[in-house]
Amino acid sequence: MNPYPLLRPALFSLDAETAHHLTLNSLNTAHRLGLLALTTPQPADDPREAMGLKFPNPVGLAAGLDKNGECIDALGAVGFGFIEIGTITPLPQPGNPKPRLFRLPEVQGIINRMGFNNLGVDALIENVKRANYRGILGINIGKNAVTPIEKAADDYLIGLRKVYIHASYVAVNISSPNTKNLRQLQGGDELDALLGQLKTEQLKLADQHGKYVPLTVKIAPDLDAGQIREIAALLVRHQIDGVIATNTTLSRDGVAHLPHGHETGGLSGAPVREKSTAVIRALAAELDGALPIIGVGGILNGEDAVEKIRAGAALVQIYSGLIYRGPALVSECCAALKNR
Numbered sequence: 001m002n003p004y005p006l007l008r009p010a011l012f013s014l015d016a017e018t019a020h021h022l023t024l025n026s027l028n029t030a031h032r033l034g035l036l037a038l039t040t041p042q043p044a045d046d047p048r049e050a051m052g053l054k055f056p057n058p059v060g061l062a063a064g065l066d067k068n069g070e071c072i073d074a075l076g077a078v079g080f081g082f083i084e085i086g087t088i089t090p091l092p093q094p095g096n097p098k099p100r101l102f103r104l105p106e107v108q109g110i111i112n113r114m115g116f117n118n119l120g121v122d123a124l125i126e127n128v129k130r131a132n133y134r135g136i137l138g139i140n141i142g143k144n145a146v147t148p149i150e151k152a153a154d155d156y157l158i159g160l161r162k163v164y165i166h167a168s169y170v171a172v173n174i175s176s177p178n179t180k181n182l183r184q185l186q187g188g189d190e191l192d193a194l195l196g197q198l199k200t201e202q203l204k205l206a207d208q209h210g211k212y213v214p215l216t217v218k219i220a221p222d223l224d225a226g227q228i229r230e231i232a233a234l235l236v237r238h239q240i241d242g243v244i245a246t247n248t249t250l251s252r253d254g255v256a257h258l259p260h261g262h263e264t265g266g267l268s269g270a271p272v273r274e275k276s277t278a279v280i281r282a283l284a285a286e287l288d289g290a291l292p293i294i295g296v297g298g299i300l301n302g303e304d305a306v307e308k309i310r311a312g313a314a315l316v317q318i319y320s321g322l323i324y325r326g327p328a329l330v331s332e333c334c335a336a337l338k339n340r
């Protein structure tokens with residue numbers, strides 16, 4: 001039995017961030033009691049290969065839900081083909097003042113301005129070491145709020161060096177709207193310099209550890225055709241292994257009239273779906289298969305996952321859909337994608 005439809009009204013009666021922590025704690029408890037695998041439909045195997053990695057199915061967890069890697073085993077039991085933890089920063093930081101997370105249930109959307117609240121990279125690594133999960137684990141890295149944007153590369157390099165050996169792939173988050181000026185790093189010159197440094201370090205680490213860990217970059221949905229073309233060219237030139245499209249949007253199209261629709265932050269869920277798919281489609285045309293796209297943004301049902309793959313994604317990720325639909329969304333998406 002899927003208990004989520006019964007639990008959701010109680011969770012939605014709580015403030016969104018309280019519900020978030022309660023859900024993660026309950027997931028861990030349910031997993032320890034062996035209840036999670038029993039109550040969550042397990043997806044059938046549908047192996048995919050991308051970035052030299054073998055994924056048991058193409059449906060992953062997007063970054064931001066388990067920022068510190070505190071629920072890796074429980075999330076693994078939900079049946080994801082891969083799990084991305086983070087965004088993590090070199091030093092712990094509290095993030096923005098609360099409230100900073102808002103549901104827009106009328107449109108199945110979420111606005112967040114969390115601001116990379118996290119326990120820091122060392123705490124995340126301890127959690128990864130403690131986990132029994134042996135599936136694909138992405139680790140998403142970012143910069144501390146106090147680090148000036150001109151020094152952003154230093155933070156990403158610290159993150160890359162520390163997480164490298166613990167990750168199946170590393171995701172470089174340059175698209176959160178909640179860290180001042182972060183999205184500037186998507187600009188031509190800044191991105192060229194950042195990717196150059198990260199690639200050099202990746203190859204050095206690969207040599208040092210005798211293990212090549214793919215590097216991916218996560219981009220925003222708020223990019224025009226010219227910016228997408230420029231980013232795609234740089235990803236290819238620097239031999240980046242994958243691209244995650246997309247993060248949350250700054251647009252308020254279709255939500256401005258709703259309670260909380262005016263809150264500052266990034267909008268996710270159903271309202272970002274079309275924007276995110278359009279970026280994937282444009283990116284796929286530019287990349288022409290040079291590197292795989294992980295499609296994320298507004299997947300609320302199986303058909304939405306199919307839309308992302310049709311637009312050119314090799315794999316998909318979900319976050320907001322889990323809040324609205326619960327963990328059964330994972331197997332629903334897997335079933336819709338099977339053999340596609």
Ligand SMILES: Cc1cc2nc3c(=O)[nH]c(=O)nc-3n(C[C@H](O)[C@H](O)[C@H](O)COP(=O)(O)O)c2cc1C
Pocket residue numbers: 062063064065067086087101110112114116140173176218246247248267268269270272296297298299317318319320321
């Ligand atoms: C509350 C919240 C926190 C998030 N935190 C992060 C984060 O730390 N790093 C990141 O790369 N993306 C973060 N995201 C963005 C998601 O990973 C995803 O890219 C975006 O929400 C679009 O997918 P969705 O519509 O399925 O939620 C966050 C999203 C939400 C809703």
